[in-house]
Every structure is written in C-alpha cells, then in structure tokens.
Amino acid sequence: MKSKNNNPKKNAVAVSGGQGLWKRVYRARQLYLLLALPLIYLIIFKYVPMLGLQIAFKDYTFKGGIWGSEWVGLKHFKKFFSDTNFKRILVNTLRVSIYHLVVNFFIPITLALCLNCLRNQKLKKAVQTITYVPHFISVVVLIGMMNQMLNPIIGIYGTISQTITGSRPMDLFGIPVAFVHLYVWSGVWQNAGFSSIVYIAALSASDQDLHEAAQIDGATRLQRVRYVDIPTILPTAIIMLILNAGKVMTVGFEKVFLLQNNLNLSYSEVISTYVYKKAFGTGSNFSYSTAIDMFNSIINLILICSVNQISKKVSDSSLW
Template sequence: MEIVESNLKKKSKSKMRESTLKEAKKNWQLYLLLLIPVTYILVFAYYPMLGAQIAFKNFNITKGIWGSPWVGFKHFERFIQSYQFVSVLKNTLGLSLYGLIAGFPFSILLALALNYVGHKNYKRIVQTVSYAPHFISTVVMVGMLMEFLNPRNGLIKNFLAIFGINFTSNVMGVPGAFSSIYVWSGVWQGIGFGSIIYLAVLSGIDPSLHEAAIVDGASKKQRLWFIDLPSLMPTAIILLIMNLGNILNVGFEKALLMQNPMNISTSEIIDTYVYKVGLTSSLPDFAYSTAIGLFKSFIAFILIVLVNKIAKKLGETSLW
C-alpha cells in the first residue's frame, strides 16, 4: 500500500509540474513582465543586504567587506552605551509619535468632510488646495518655514505687526518649538494626499446602505458614525500598522535642514546622527552607522509584529 501511495504522489507531482510548465508557456508574456520588477527587487533590495554584514565587522576599506574581521555585536553595544543613545532615541520616538497622533486623524476627517460636500466645484477646489503642498520639495518647504518665521522681516512678523504685536523671537532656534514646527508643517503638507486612500474607500461603500439609513431617518452624523467610520477602520488599521513600522524613520532631510546649533538638543535624531557619524565626520565609521541602521530595522520589525497581533485580536484586521 505504501508503495502504491508513493507512486500516486509522484504521478500527481509530475502532473502538477507539467500543468505548471504548460501554463507558463501559455502565458510567457506575463512572466516576462513579472521578471522586470522581480529583477529590480533582487538587485536593489536583496543584493545590498550582503553589505549589511559590515555591522558585525571591523570594516576596513582596503580589506573589503569579506576580508574585514568579525567583531560580533560590538558596534550595537557601542551605540546603546553611547551618551547620545537616549537623547537621539527619545527625539526620534517623540517626533514620530507626535506626528502620528497629530497627523493620522486629520486625513480621515478631511476625507469624511469632502465625502459629504455637495457642491462639486467647491469640492474640487478644496481637494486641489489640500493636495498641492504634498508636491513641494523638502528643501523648499524648510525654506518657506524659515522665511515665515524670520524674526526680522518674516511673514508672521509682518502680519502680527498689523495688530501692534512685536514678534522678535527666533522660533527656529527654540529647542521646545522644533517638534511642533516639524510636525504641524508636515500635517499641512500631507493631509490632502493622505486622504486620497480614505476617499477611495468611502466611494466604494454600497450606496444602498446610505439610502436605507436615510429612509430610516438617520442624520448625516449617524450615517457617518455607523456606516462611514466602520468602513474606514480596516484601511485605517492597516495604514496605522505600516506607519508604526516606520516609527524610527523620521524625515531625515527635513530634520537635517531645520537643524541648527540652538535646537540641536531636540532636533538630533537617529538618521541625522548616522549621517554625521558615517559620512561627514573626519573618520567616517561605516560599520557603526550600518549597525545603527540594522538596530532601527530590528525595532521596526518587532513593532510591526506586535501591533499586527494586537490589531488582529481587537478588530480582526491585520496585515497577515
């Protein structure tokens, strides 16, 4: 019996292989198109991972990646034991959580508000105005902030002067103001573009649900609360999980451009610290900076797994 069963399994496997090959030959154009993104991912995403091993080595440029001696977790211990570890981790987490709490609900609120706007032209104008800041480059955005907050002849100073208020403080140099300027300028820049996904979800809701609710006498507030919000929650949870996975990836360019000697105590984040250690210092330490990058990836992986499990238990919605 065992011999017969094994023969049957072999035959079934061979038949599956033959059918797979026939399917591949039949749709070879699709597999050819698939080969392009797969090659891109292998070359630019997986192949560079080989270089991540320098985080565990005493990297020497002359010896190369493979010839450098192993040092284990020396660089990770060095980062955790450094005097800047607590401050850069605190600043990074603080900015990320602040931005997540402040910015995440606004995109949902804007999408809900636009969904109930009846005037099409007004809706298009609001969408265009709210989407436009997303396409402003980071350099231009920081330049605008500096011009607006300039204590000598900035836009805010001139506006307040109309009401007799003398604005002379250099807000960009105040350590306590850095996080708020960073976060709320980011909320203004990304609120419109972030609402596109939620608008797409709202447009996919079955109109019969709203029609039935209107017949039953439900108000707009009740329809929003019992129809729209429950429909948005699965998408919102997925996006929240993904955002928490990037919680240590604060916008490097914006933080670096806004950074100055006066606000360095709150503006020095992990990414700017890695940039200075790995590239701009007189003796760049590539192994140390790579170890910090791997540390970030490890924390992000743990956060994604934990938040995904919590979301699955609470709302039965998760990435996997």
C-alpha cells in the same frame, strides 16, 4: 507562430489541468525571462547591501573593505547602547514619529468626513483639488518655503506677529521644541489632503440605503456621521493606523536633516541623522553607524511583522 502550436486542444487542456512541476516551470520560461532583469536589479541593489550589513560586526577599514575587515562581534552595538546620546536620539525619534502618526491619522479622517458631509459639491471639489497640491512639492522646496515664511524679520510670520504684538518674534528654527511642531504640522499641510483620498473613496462607496433609512427615521446629518459614516471608514482607518504604526521608528532622513540646525539639535537629532553624521561627519566610523542603522531596521522589521499579525487578526487585511 502558428506552426509551434500544432495541438491547440492539448494546450487548452494543459492550461487548466494539473501537471508536473517541471513542465509548468518550462511552460512559464518566458515569464522568468521577463523577470530576470528586475530580479538581478533587486539582488544587486537591495540584497547585496544586506550582506554589507556585516560591517556592523566588524571594524570596517577602507583597505579591508566589507569582506576583509576584522570581526569584532557586538562591539559597536554595545558602544551604541552606552553612547551618551543613545537615550536622547531614541526619545527624539519616537517623539517626532508618534506625534506625526497620531496627528496624521486623525486629520485626514476629519477632513474626509467634513468633505463628505458638505452638500455644496463645487466647494467640495475645490477644497479637494487645493488640498492635494502641496503633496507634489519636494521636501527641499517645502523647507525652503518654511525658512522664508517663518523668518522673523522678513517672513510673513514676522510681519503678522509684529502687527499683533508689536515686536519681532523669536526665530522658530532656533527653538528646539518648535522643531517637532514644525515637522509634524508642515507634514499635515503637505499630506493631509492626499491622505484623505482613501477615506473619501471609502465614504463615497458606502451604502446609500443606510443614509436614506436613517434620514427617514429623522436622523440629523451629524447623527448619520456618527452612526453611518464613521463605521463605514473604520476598517480602512484601522488598516491605515496599523500600517503606519509599523513605521514608528522610521523618521525620514531628508526632512529632519533639512530642518535641523545647531540650535534645535537637542530635539531634532533622530536615528537616521545620527547615522549619517557618524558615517560622514568628523571621526567617520562606518561600522558604528551601520550598527545603529541596523538596530533601527531590526526594530522596524519586528514592528511591521507584529502589526501585520495584529492586522491579520483584526481586519483580515495584511501586507502578506
């Protein structure tokens, strides 16, 4: 170890001084060695599937595989745009995701502002601890809990509804439009607390002098929320909103799929579940379903890139 380093002075200079690219690459060779395994992983498991996207332009057969199947151009995309379900699943996807985006933007902020206002620190701590808990429950368990509790006969929903109205309620899982609300509000229950962390942190790092000055000027707490707290978290809020807006077309497959049943299909069929069904359901067609998925990914990519540009302009903060 020491023998290698016969000229420490030169080394020290080299670290800070500029030199040829190859020399710097050579110097960093061990760093590349460390990176090798992650890069190989990334290429195989992330970039090779991107090459697999070519089957969206082919007629995939198991015999031909990805590379040997026949090119058919934009056939599958055209088929999707003229699919009778096209409009419906697009509207469903946008409805559920925009609703989710809006609700899950305002509620964590409101929660953070309320918690920050609270003078009772013990209660604040307790509410924080409690509201983070559901975040760690799996989607399957969440849907399972909803199934049990919202059961119109044996669930707590049925019991409460019967004591109030005197009759058994409708099964919420059988009402198509209820799917959207179930999806969004279970998301609020699960993630509102956790999403509020960012805002609570921004608020606690805010300038206390402003609060004191406002207090001396006789501002009430509510006025200080309006004129001190809200401006404090505004930059964070804008970034969160923009970043989430980039995900508008991505509605997670798992949760929708688990909430879905034959009765609520008219509202719950979104792009990702449709892709799955076209690939693994009856009349399996890998190429067609890849084309749908790819259409979705590309719109997403465009959305993210554009919101990133906007975010760069508006807030000097961006993903890249």
